[in-house]
Amino acid sequence: DQQVKQNSPSLSVQEGRISILNCDYTNSMFDYFLWYKKYPAEGPTFLISISSIKDKNEDGRFTVFLNKSAKHLSLHIVPSQPGDSAVYFCAASLNSGYSTLTFGKGTMLLVSP
Amino acid sequence: NAGVMQNPRHLVRRRGQEARLRCSPMKGHSHVYWYRQLPEEGLKFMVYLQKENIIDESGMPKERFSAEFPKEGPSILRIQQVVRGDSAAYFCASSPRASGSGTDTQYFGPGTRLTVL
Numbered sequence: 704d705q706q707v708k709q710n711s712p713s714l715s716v717q718e719g720r721i722s723i724l725n726c727d728y729t730n731s732m733f734d735y736f737l738w739y740k741k742y743p744a745e746g747p748t749f750l751i752s753i754s755s756i757k758d759k760n761e762d763g764r765f766t767v768f769l770n771k772s773a774k775h776l777s778l779h780i781v782p783s784q785p786g787d788s789a790v791y792f793c794a795a796s797l798n799s800g801y802s803t804l805t806f807g808k809g810t811m812l813l814v815s816p
Numbered sequence: 817n818a819g820v821m822q823n824p825r826h827l828v829r830r831r832g833q834e835a836r837l838r839c840s841p842m843k844g845h846s847h848v849y850w851y852r853q854l855p856e857e858g859l860k861f862m863v864y865l866q867k868e869n870i871i872d873e874s875g876m877p878k879e880r881f882s883a884e885f886p887k888e889g890p891s892i893l894r895i896q897q898v899v900r901g902d903s904a905a906y907f908c909a910s911s912p913r914a915s916g917s918g919t920d921t922q923y924f925g926p927g928t929r930l931t932v933l
Contacts, residue, residue: 707858709858737921739924744926744927744929745926745927746820746822746907746909746924746925746926746927747859747907747924748924749921749922749923749924752921792858792859794859803849803861803864803872803875804849804851804859804861804909804922805861806851806858806859806860807858808856808857808858809858
């Protein structure tokens, strides 16, 4: 039972265009969401996060949107750069004193020059 | 300002041997999390530890797997009598405080790639 789903295994985008990566979740108790970026043979690197009390969080070229009613979030990268090519993982945590992360399977983004 | 350190980066074991994976958290971090990534899968939580305490091991297989985070030294994930299905990338993450509801982000190490022959 996958609680965090990334239904697109891969995405190809041209340099300078917008990349939109999507993530759906099923557990309504999740209240904090994160995006991690992962290069081959490296660990995931934290990118951006959003709390369930917000619907948007922006950091430079990266914006995360949260639609709680649809249990959906998306990561927008604009403009996309070749160095953004990596696997992007969506993760969620529960509303508790501590919480581990539940990850999606990831989306491989390829940005071509 | 070193990040999370994991060693070895690559580990090859034959079936039945033991595997020991080490994780040194970031300086000032006292919370450690272990995750496993099987091929073509996302990361799956295994165990959460604070110094000298296991807080949550709900993701850890009941047999052959154990973890510790002693007062001094790195956190250790130990897999006894490895089988081919244990082949995976094992990632450690750390945070300065309990990582819940956005209180503190988890920062990941580079992982240990375990191959069981």
